[in-house]
Amino acid sequence: MGYIPLFLTMGGACLLFFLTVKNTLQKKLILQRELFAQLGNAHPALGLKSGELADPDKIMDSWKTAPEKKSVPQKSLDLIRELKVNRHQYNALIKKAPYNWVAAIGGFHAI
Secondary structure, three states, rough: OOOHHHHHHHHHHHHHHHHHHHHHHHHHHHHHHHHHHHHHOOOOOHHOOOOOOHHHHHHHHHOOOOOOOOOHHHHHHHHHHHHHHHHHHHHHHOOOOHHHHHHHHOOOOOO
């Protein structure tokens, strides 16, 4: 009878850890999609669809090689920067030891 509370406490702690990390990863994915939607609304010529995840580096390259050579607004550059930071944080979190177990069980993949 002495080990049952210990196992219940340990199981509860593991479950809370799993739910917290899963919630954090889902929030980062939702933020990434929202930022892409904002960028797509600001620049319809990019052809970004809502809910789609693309590479921000490719978007910057397409702006740099555009024939019009228009200057990119500062707000769009800030969105690209936020996309890159969020992607880096998400991918770094998935690579760390206890969090990669949650990512594997939860079905999360790198952006």
